Amino acid sequence: MYFKPIRYRTRSYLRDWYSYYIKYKLRSRIQLDSFSIVMRVPFGQMALIEYKIINKYELEIIEPEKAEKLLRLVYPWRRREFKQYFKxxxxxxxxxxxxxxxxxxxxxxxxxxxxxxxxxxxxxxxGPKDIWGVDIVVAPPYRGRGVGFSAFQHVNDYWKAKGMEYLYDCVSVRNRGSLKLHKRVGFKPIYIHYLHRWFGFQKSNLMPIDEHSISLANKAAKGINIGFLWK
Structure with missing residues (x-):
């Protein structure tokens, strides 16, 4: 799920539509071999960042009845996903x-x-005091400015104040940038998840972190170095 461009561009519209429906939806329903890293970090133990970055951004909780201003920022086909999350x-x-x-x-x-x-x-x-994180998406003009760290810090402060214990997330082994961010924030791998899908047949396997599962994950990364996760 991404932000749509501020200015309407047919090329961007068509590219996102193709990526979503053809590369993601259709292909994942026909054939999929996916390895992901399930990670968690205790609230209160996330790596802190500079206060001057934190101070630039504010956190707001969007309720379903206030969702329209968020829905305007994404393409129509992604709005359905947002509404499903709210539901x-x-x-x-x-x-x-x-x-x-x-x-x-x-x-x-x-x-x-x-x-x-x-x-x-x-x-x-x-557990009832654990939080599952679906996505953190940053608008293109603000990427590389510490917004991702700021988002994690605000999430940490918000849920810690409510007595929550752990934040969980799941990231593809091919997404090295996100894996590095999670590692720097303080997430530690706890499972490796494998999903195989072939024309309606589906097999899922949640594996503990051991030599065998790490070897499978490293191989699935296809040349992307994710060795930093296991240190």
């Missing part, structure tokens, strides 16, 4: 700079969001 009682945490939305993320309490659970056949044992 599942997931919480949307928005990062703001003044009146400008610069990031958003979805959290669900005590369980994997049902939509993610269905799509990935992912069942993680979680």
């Amino acid at each position: 599942n009682n997931s919480v949307c945490l928005v990062g703001k700079k003044g009146d400008q939305i610069v990031s958003y993320g979805w959290n669900s309490i005590g369980k994997v969001d049902p939509k993610i659970q269905r799509e990935l056949d992912l069942n993680i044992p979680m």
